[in-house]
Amino acid sequence: MGLYGQRVGCLSLVCEDEKQAVAVKSQLQQIARPMYSNPPVHGALVVSTVIGNPDLKQLWLKEVKGMAGRIIGMRSSLRENIEKLGSPLSWEHITNQIGMFCYSGMTPEQVDCLTNEYHIYMTRNGRISMAGVTTGNVEYLAKAINEVTKTA
Numbered sequence: 630m631g632l633y634g635q636r637v638g639c640l641s642l643v644c645e646d647e648k649q650a651v652a653v654k655s656q657l658q659q660i661a662r663p664m665y666s667n668p669p670v671h672g673a674l675v676v677s678t679v680i681g682n683p684d685l686k687q688l689w690l691k692e693v694k695g696m697a698g699r700i701i702g703m704r705s706s707l708r709e710n711i712e713k714l715g716s717p718l719s720w721e722h723i724t725n726q727i728g729m730f731c732y733s734g735m736t737p738e739q740v741d742c743l744t745n746e747y748h749i750y751m752t753r754n755g756r757i758s759m760a761g762v763t764t765g766n767v768e769y770l771a772k773a774i775n776e777v778t779k780t781a
Contacts, residue, residue, distance in 0.1 A: 696760075700729060703762040707731075710771030718778055731757045739777045747773040 640657070644650040679685045708723040723731055735743075735755035743749040749770060751757050762770060 700759045701727075703759055703764075703767060704731065706764070706767045707762060707771055707774075710768055711775055714771060714775040716775050716778065729758060729760050731759050733757050733774065735774070735778060742777040743773055746777075749773055 642653055642657075644653055679689050704724050704726070708720045711720050711723075722734060726732065733751075733755040737753040737755075740751055740753050740755055743751070747769075
């Protein structure tokens with residue numbers, strides 16, 4: 630269960646060496662200390678309420694399944710729309726991947742072109758948030774992706 634804005638989860642860092650790790654740890658401990666003294670309970674209470682109530686749990690499971698199905702459908706639609714445009718590239722990876730994010734395989738330069746010419750925004754490694762792809766914008770997205778990847 631993802632709970633955004635409820636201070637639940639974990640932070641992991643990789644440091645270059647032990648000296649840097651010690652410095653980073655001391656700073657994180659200063660930030661985290663007040664949180665440990667007064668840990669938030671909101672997230673735990675939300676989960677407990679939903680999971681502990683059979684009706685709410687069933688509703689939540691239905692909604693999660695609905696959202697997962699919508700994202701799968703948008704993956705298929707995006708791939709189909711790109712392929713319909715005659716792209717010579719393989720777009721199987723769009724439907725082979727799972728989850729809210731799709732690694733498109735586009736280069737940082739292609740992503741920059743999407744941003745600058747089509748006002749489509751994603752991380753520079755080509756990661757698309759599939760939650761933002763809708764029936765209303767999937768054709769536009771496909772056309773833009775097709776255009777910027779033609780010279781690949």
